[in-house]
Amino acid sequence: MSAESAVSAVPMVEARAVCKHYAGVEVLKGVDLVVNRGEVTCLIGPSGSGKSTLLRCINHLEKHDAGELLVDGQLVGYEARDGKLYERSDKQICVERSRIGMVFQRFNLFQHLTVLDNVTIGQVKVKNVAPDKAATRARELLARVGLDAKEKNYPSQLSGGQQQRVAIARALAMEPKLMLFDEPTSALDPELVGEVLDVMKDLARSGMTMIVVTHEMGFAREVADTVYFLDRGIIEESGDPRKVLTAPSSDRLKSFLSKVL
């Protein structure tokens, strides 16, 4: 086995018995999950089931309380040395985060910056890319999401679908090894969902590793390699979307699917 294939054998994300609670409420009760490189994983489940929390733990926007969470073979937020877990410094966590792209339900574009500046700011300020190089890359990415004509606009002048495509371009500008999507189409008008999903499908085809929290069952069936169904903080069912979504074995998933489909 060559060194390269040994590296790629390490999953991009691995969760082992991850737990998280807020003020006494257990949100995640021991979640296990494996996301391999180049795969698209969809997390589905009713609201409050812990999907978004799991996603946020992967990016260390939330700290998990117990269990192990590894991204690219590295523990998230901790370093294992001499049989102890050392909490990472804020700076190290920032470096880790800069390699993980995140797309939010409510876009969260920087309102005071133009579309172009939204896509360049991370490159320039975090990765220290020269401004002109950053702008060139930003324009390429905006062209890829079909918004190269809007670079001088402010986010408030764009539709929801356009804003979400800019948000995807902003995340991609950091050249992430992993992309996290937190209900990227839930805040959109129905007729705008398609344009965002198309960009995501295109991204999946290019080989990006993606974890998508979604209610779009059609997207999950078409694009996902693996689907995880979360309910009340545990994974009820997982596997190939064609099997999980068409012939669910658990009653909870059956009743969930009967409501969303």
Place this chain on the structure above:
Amino acid sequence: MKVVPVRHTGRWIAGAVMAVIVAMLVHTLFSKVGTGQTSCHTVNGVRSCHPVVNWRFSWNIVFHYFTSSEILHGLVLTIELTILAMVIGIVLGISIAIMRLSPNRLLSSTAWSYTWFFRGTPVYVQLLFWFNISAIYQTLSIGVPFLHVTFLHINAVALFTPFRAALIGLGLNEGAYMSEIARSGLIAVDEGQIEAASSLGMTRGQSLRLVVLPQAMRVIIPPTGNEVISMLKTTSLTSAISVVEVLGAAQNIYAANYEVMPLLITASIWYLIITTVLSIGQFYLERHFARGAQRTPPPTPIARLREDAKGIMAKFRTPRPAMTREVAA
């Protein structure tokens, strides 16, 4: 069908009453009164006498001193104090607001105590305190508390000149008010903006500086404009600690010639002029920081005047159209 607009009778009456009150005010401002003296002239051998009258508000004296060097020097000092005290206040205020929002309890409670103390005591008392501080600290030294190690010694009497005492007093007091304004601005920025900044790998400092503060400015600037205007007028208190700003200069003059009212008016007009200039500046500053928040920025007053003029001209040029728009819609 013809649309008949509602008649606002009450509004017309209120307008008429206001017009009368304004006319009375203008009349008294420019009325003349006898001085109790008479002046006599001889023209073509005929001697005639008449009582001397003068402006009730002594406008001649008001404008005689308006550009006198004492007043102008005072004015420069007023502007200097306003700008410098606001700079201290804004820097301090933003720092305290950030401290107040820190997860570190020691930092946040220190910030809270600062605001509590400086908002809780009158600025006039604070000014007198700094002016007299050398009564309790003859020298200031920097060193390690409780150990007799010092690095720096300063003579407090030489340090706290009236101007510096005024600057410190106004600046520290302003810091307390500005911190509350800055805090409200920081809180107003959506949590999602900070999350997005973190997800790009920005540090807490970067997200504060590049993402949160620029957006907080939109909320911070209007009340800060009010603070600047308020500070301009608060500087007049420093005349009590022998700073010769514009009011101090006016007081010095009327102490000699007893023309109290005209000189107070002289000072007031200068305050009004600077306030007007500041308000105009505030409008353009707000417009700048509103970018991205509004789809179309509000028009400048000049643009609005131009629009109005265009509207009036159009009305004159074309016969008034029948008001059928509303019905058609």
